[in-house]
Amino acid sequence: MTAIEQTEARPRGTRLPRRARRNQLLGAAQEVFVAQGYHAAAMDDIAERAGVSKPVLYQHFPGKLDLYLALLDQHCESLLQAVRTALASTTDNGQRVAATMDAYFAYVEDEGGAFRLVFESDLTNEPAVRDRVDKVSLDCAKAVSGVIAEDTDIPSDQAMLLAVGLCGMAQITARYWLGAGQKLPRDAAAKLVSALSWRGIAGFPMHSASGGGG
Known part of the structure; x- marks a missing residue:
């Protein structure tokens, strides 16, 4: 079972301070990148894992590479x-x-x-x-x-x-x-x-x- 399957998706709609949101997104991205690798991972997957919309994800990280480098x-x-x-x-x-x-x-x-x-x-x-x-x-x-x-x-x-x-x-x-x-x-x-x-x-x-x- 992958890390993605082991962890339930986060509920949407919760407002968090910017730093907490960034940490949440990084945690979700780590799960996706570790399970799928960079090339197979999609920003949709990461947003879904974090329980946010893609626009929210892009507010913090302009692209997938930026997220990976962070x-x-x-x-x-x-x-x-x-x-x-x-x-x-x-x-x-x-x-x-x-x-x-x-x-x-x-x-x-x-x-x-x-x-x-x-x-x-x-x-x-x-x-x-x-x-x-x-x-x-x-x-x-x-x-x-x-x-x-x-x-x-x-x-x-x-x-x-x-x-x-x-x-x-x-x-x-x-x-x-x-x-x-x-x-x-x-x-x-x-x-x-x-x-x-x-x-x-x-x-x-x-x-x-x-x-x-x-």
Whole structure:
């Protein structure tokens, strides 16, 4: 059963403040885009899902691409903040790796399926979409590389390469885990991947003054 089938259409005619209406429309659009993909989704479907008329939908979003990009911005920012929060949650680098891996697994597990808009979009040939997806991947890697560079003697360009590898591993393994049916609990899956990651990154020498632990 799709997300569209699982959720009843909203009743029409309810007046909402502009921000609340916008959030409602974004929620409805997410359900439709995740279930149908960008190309198959129609503004009629989104309006119906939100329980509004098409003119109301167009008052907030001039077109389907505008709506998709607004959702993409929202969920790219959510991922970046999750990674930054994980990195800031501890000064122990082994725990940082574990928290960062879990942030990706939690993001992918979210029942709304938002990760599909970011990592599995059927609109990646659209430059505005590709730019946003590339940017959030790069920004997450920059956040990780900053920690690597601070705590080791690795040059910044090498730290960035390692960070791209760590983030790529987190994203791909989390998506595989979900697609394979979540045969391991999320915490166990994230710990398994973080153990692999930490065994690699821990091999690089720390600054003598650094307090990063294992």
